[in-house]
Amino acid sequence: IEVEVKVRLPDSTSHQKLSTLLSPFYNKTLLQEKVFFNGSDSQLSSNLAVLRLCFITTTATTANHCVLSLKAKPVISQGINCAQELEEPMGPTLGHACIAEPWQLLSITDSAIVERVKLEFGVSGLVWLVCLGGFRNLNT
Numbered sequence: 001i002e003v004e005v006k007v008r009l010p011d012s013t014s015h016q017k018l019s020t021l022l023s024p025f026y027n028k029t030l031l032q033e034k035v036f037f038n039g040s041d042s043q044l045s046s047n048l049a050v051l052r053l054c055f056i057t058t059t060a061t062t063a064n065h066c067v068l069s070l071k072a073k074p075v076i077s078q079g080i081n082c083a084q085e086l087e088e089p090m091g092p093t094l095g096h097a098c099i100a101e102p103w104q105l106l107s108i109t110d111s112a113i114v115e116r117v118k119l120e121f122g123v124s125g126l127v128w129l130v131c132l133g134g135f136r137n138l139n140t
Helices: 012-025 092-100 112-121
Strands: 030-039 050-057 065-077 080-090 129-139
Touching: 050 092, 050 129, 065 092, 065 112, 080 092, 080 112
Parallel strands: none
Antiparallel strands: 030 050, 030 129, 050 065, 065 080
């Protein structure tokens, strides 16, 4: 089980204090590029689900690996957001091809995530995937 904690810091001074406190545990910096997809009729977002490719780079030149993930069925309890998250490795070359042509994601036959997107959210046939774009961040 993975637990991810996100903390909103009020200012840069607080960030510096936290960075100093955590610096003995620093391992490495990862450059992440996250790209999001939805069904052509918003089937995923209307069901509070997120389909994402995450390219993770540890060198300055190319993505070392790529992960396909689906977050779904979020529940907020006592201010804490919990969601199911499935992750599967994907080759970076295929991942980039899916950004250029999102229909290629639906053609992957050995993916539990793709099967769930098709069956549970109805993204197949005349309904297709749309690339929504994304962002890059540093994860330290």
